Amino acid sequence: GAGVSQSPRYKVAKRGQDVALRCDPISGHVSLFWYQQALGQGPEFLTYFQNEAQLDKSGLPSDRFFAERPEGSVSTLKIQRTQQEDSAVYLCASSLVQGVHEQYFGPGTRLTVT
């Protein structure tokens, strides 16, 4: 079956531009997570949804970052006024339900801010 997909796979943005990154989770998965992975580092948690409810956004680094999942399926991570420090791979993961169930990761979107 289809796994988690993300688009675009690569995005180059000029400093100050807004970007939108899309995540299509596995069908039927209730939980959805966003992580940021800087070069040479492990992924860092950004935010978590259960269905359409954003239950934890404590990892978002600034108010320039915004995530939504309006219908409890597809999610979009938006970054406004991009800065060079936003350059990273953004990973999306979904799981059937919260907790013990495995998080399945997408391939990520590599964002480069020039």
Added chain:
Amino acid sequence: AQSVTQLGSHVSVSEGALVLLRCNYSSSVPPYLFWYVQYPNQGLQLLLKYTTGATLVKGINGFEAEFKKSETSFHLTKPSAHMSDAAEYFCAVSAPGYGNNRLAFGKGNQVVVIP
């Protein structure tokens, strides 16, 4: 809050030799522990996980890990390295039973397999 420490960012191992990747965790509540593998330009794939019960867990591709509460460790091993094991490996911790569903990752180990 939970955290994970992985020492030694790059690990070189000869083909056929033992693979040992160390992971130590910090958690104020009983943790769930995971090892993920990441191949270039791909997402993370779960190798194995510990939730409760048996402390020695077996995963895919011949890997296994042992949860040692007294040592706060969850080291990953494979008896005989294969060229296809070259990848980046991440240890992660969560505490879903205590309302913390997020994964906290270590910095990772880049494994190089020498023929």
